[in-house]
Amino acid sequence: MKRELFAVMLIKVVLMTVVLTGMCVQSAYADSHGESITVTVNSVTAQGVGHSIGSITFHDTEQGLQISPKLTGLTPGDHGFHIHENPDCGPKEKDGQMVAALAAGPHFDPTHSGKHLGPHAAGHKGDLPKLEAGADGVASKSVVAPGVKISDIRNRSVMIHAGGDNYSDTPAPLGGGGARVACGVIK
Numbered sequence: 001m002k003r004e005l006f007a008v009m010l011i012k013v014v015l016m017t018v019v020l021t022g023m024c025v026q027s028a029y030a031d032s033h034g035e036s037i038t039v040t041v042n043s044v045t046a047q048g049v050g051h052s053i054g055s056i057t058f059h060d061t062e063q064g065l066q067i068s069p070k071l072t073g074l075t076p077g078d079h080g081f082h083i084h085e086n087p088d089c090g091p092k093e094k095d096g097q098m099v100a101a102l103a104a105g106p107h108f109d110p111t112h113s114g115k116h117l118g119p120h121a122a123g124h125k126g127d128l129p130k131l132e133a134g135a136d137g138v139a140s141k142s143v144v145a146p147g148v149k150i151s152d153i154r155n156r157s158v159m160i161h162a163g164g165d166n167y168s169d170t171p172a173p174l175g176g177g178g179a180r181v182a183c184g185v186i187k
């Protein structure tokens with residue numbers, strides 16, 4: 001009888017230890033990873049905002065903003081990937097024609113640098129590392145934008161362009177990615 005009691009107590013102590021350890025690990029995980037938000041991304045055309053192509057999760061980390069895409073239906077290869085100024089993915093008129101996601105405005109540029117230099121230089125703060133889509137059109141590789149925080153990107157939009165990004169304004173402006181093909185409003 002005494003032995004059984006001891007066994008029951010031992011099990012209780014072990015269970016409590018496991019639960020407490022789990023709680024500690026969980027809170028340490030939350031501390032080291034900081035804030036996190038997930039944004040729905042939709043295809044965009046001159047006609048308006050279309051269907052969802054997936055989502056992007058943003059995490060604040062010590063290295064910068066970690067960006068984890070879960071996107072499908074992209075053309076294979078690199079895509080210009082930026083934070084744009086306005087929380088609006090709608091079309092807007094330019095020179096008498098509607099342009100996809102133009103309501104999102106220019107690249108986020110709080111220091112008014114006027115320069116597209118990519119994620120590792122002091123140009124637009126919204127210049128993210130380019131997004132890579134596989135042969136299947138899926139983008140799932142995480143990238144980190146140093147010096148950017150979730151608090152910077154709230155109430156703005158995240159944009160994906162048709163073409164790649166050479167992190168320069170030459171030979172084409174804004175990295176040369178061209179048309180805006182998908183967009184998400186960051187709330």
Ligand SMILES: [Cu+2]
Pocket residue numbers: 080081082083084107159160161
């Ligand atoms: Cu852009």
Ligand SMILES: [Zn+2]
Pocket residue numbers: 082107115116117118124126127174
């Ligand atoms: Zn830029």
